[in-house]
Amino acid sequence: MDNITLKYTVNLMLSDDYKDRFKAEYFQTLIRWRKLNETIVKLEAGTLEYESESGLHLLKTQAHDMLDYLNTLEARAYHEEIDLTWQG
Numbered sequence: 001m002d003n004i005t006l007k008y009t010v011n012l013m014l015s016d017d018y019k020d021r022f023k024a025e026y027f028q029t030l031i032r033w034r035k036l037n038e039t040i041v042k043l044e045a046g047t048l049e050y051e052s053e054s055g056l057h058l059l060k061t062q063a064h065d066m067l068d069y070l071n072t073l074e075a076r077a078y079h080e081e082i083d084l085t086w087q088g
Helices: 006-013 018-045 056-079
Strands: none
Touching: 006 018, 018 056
């Protein structure tokens, strides 16, 4: 799962099965959350390749909100019996 990119979620996203689309949403959010956390770590270390216009506090707020959303998706997946194991 660590090496998954957004392009690997396209087939799930385009599926007629809502459970596949749900998985795509979960994996896409997880990928974006991980990338955002990488950005935060680099910004804190002073090694970010560009200057963030948003500032550390706003990025951390976004990461926190995304994590809350991921937790909500995981709870919903549990109740709806959607397996969030990456099968790619």
